[in-house]
């Protein structure tokens with residue numbers, strides 16, 4: 001146990017501050033992704049927005065940088081969702097899967113592409 005008494009209010013204030021920082025950083029990242037979309041469109045009117053090789057590179061980097069306490073798989077899952085939301089800003093994505101809702105193929109599609117609309 002640490003010698004410093006843990007104050008719940010202080011810890012929650014710290015969490016609120018960190019959440020504000022995370023919110024601002026995710027918004028900044030999303031604006032960057034929108035600019036990426038503009039650059040892609042300026043270069044090619046049939047631009048491809050979904051770039052799986054780039055997403056894999058981002059996730060590999062995040063997993064290598066991660067120092068815990070969240071494990072790298074969990075961190076990658078969070079970043080996959082962030083990229084999924086950023087990609088949805090660039091262009092709405094349509095993902096098809098086999099069978100009714102709740103199947104393994106739907107779960108696999110959600111895991112791979114994230115849940116963003």
Ligand SMILES: O=C(O)C(=O)C[C@]1(C(=O)O)C=C[C@@H](O)C=C1
Nearest residue numbers: 036049050051054055083086087
């Ligand atoms: O780097 C790109 O080409 C992007 O469009 C940005 C981004 C990202 O959010 O990092 C978003 C969608 C792509 O599938 C890959 C990466």
